[in-house]
Amino acid sequence: MIRLDHVTHRYDDRVVLDDVDLELSERRIAVVGANGSGKSTFARLINGLIVPSQGSVTVDGLDTATQGAEVRRRVGFLFTNPEAQIIMPTVGEDVAFSLRRSGLPADQVRTKVAETLRALDLAGLEDRPSTHLSGGQKQLLALASVLVLEPDVLVCDEPTTLLDLRHTRQVHGILAALALQLVLVTHDLDLAADSDRVLVFDEGRVVADGAPGEAIAHYRGLVR
Numbered sequence: 001m002i003r004l005d006h007v008t009h010r011y012d013d014r015v016v017l018d019d020v021d022l023e024l025s026e027r028r029i030a031v032v033g034a035n036g037s038g039k040s041t042f043a044r045l046i047n048g049l050i051v052p053s054q055g056s057v058t059v060d061g062l063d064t065a066t067q068g069a070e071v072r073r074r075v076g077f078l079f080t081n082p083e084a085q086i087i088m089p090t091v092g093e094d095v096a097f098s099l100r101r102s103g104l105p106a107d108q109v110r111t112k113v114a115e116t117l118r119a120l121d122l123a124g125l126e127d128r129p130s131t132h133l134s135g136g137q138k139q140l141l142a143l144a145s146v147l148v149l150e151p152d153v154l155v156c157d158e159p160t161t162l163l164d165l166r167h168t169r170q171v172h173g174i175l176a177a178l179a180l181q182l183v184l185v186t187h188d189l190d191l192a193a194d195s196d197r198v199l200v201f202d203e204g205r206v207v208a209d210g211a212p213g214e215a216i217a218h219y220r221g222l223v224r
C-alpha cells in the first residue's frame, strides 16, 4: 500500500504538489496530466528520490523520509531515458551490478541475470556493450536491472516516450504481465486506459481519480 498523507511539495518557494492525499492499493495505476502538472515529482516521492516538503509518503508503512533505503528495496524506478540508469559497460555487468549487495554467490547472480534478460527479450546479450544497444533495447536493459531486484512496486516515469511503436508495444506487454504493483506516469492514453485506476494531475493537484474511462475523459476535457 502506497500512502500520501496531505503531501505538498515545493521547489524553492513554488508549490508543485498541493495537498495530495491518496491511498494506492490497486495493481495498475496510471498517472496522466499536462506537462509540468507534477507527475514526475509525484513518482519520485514514491520511492523517496524526493521527500515531501509537508506531509508524508509511506510504502507498506515505511516512511520515505526516514526509511528511504528500505523503501527503495521495495520500490523500483524506471526513468524515461535509460541512459540515466545504465551504469556498466556490458549488458550482463549492468544487471549484475544491481545484485552487488545481494550476498548471492557468483553462479546464482549469473543465473538470475540470464533469467531476467531472457524475460526481457535480451537473452544471450550478456557480453554486448550497453552502448551498442538500440534505444528500445536500452530501455529493456534498464528495466532488467530494476526487475532483477524483484521489487514489490515499480514506478515508471514515461518509460516509452523515447521508444518507437514496436518497442513501446513490447514494453507495454512486459509491464502488463508483471506480477507487482505498477505506477505508470504516461502521456500514452491507450496505455493509461489499460489500468485499474487513473489519476489525473493538473497544476499540482489530483483533479480526477477513478476508473480509466471516466478519468481519461476528464483529462481530455481539461485540454479542450
Ligand SMILES: Nc1ncnc2c1ncn2[C@@H]1O[C@H](COP(=O)(O)OP(=O)(O)OP(=O)(O)O)[C@@H](O)[C@H]1O
Binding pocket: 011, 012, 016, 033, 034, 035, 036, 037, 038, 039, 040, 041, 042
Ligand atoms: N528539480 C527541480 N527544481 C525546480 N523546479 C522543478 C524541479 N523539478 C521539477 N520542477 C518544476 O516542478 C513542476 C512540476 O514538474 P514535474 O516534472 O513534476 O511535472 P510533470 O507533470 O512530470 O511534467 P512533464 O509531463 O513535462 O514531465 C514544473 O513546473 C517543473 O518545472
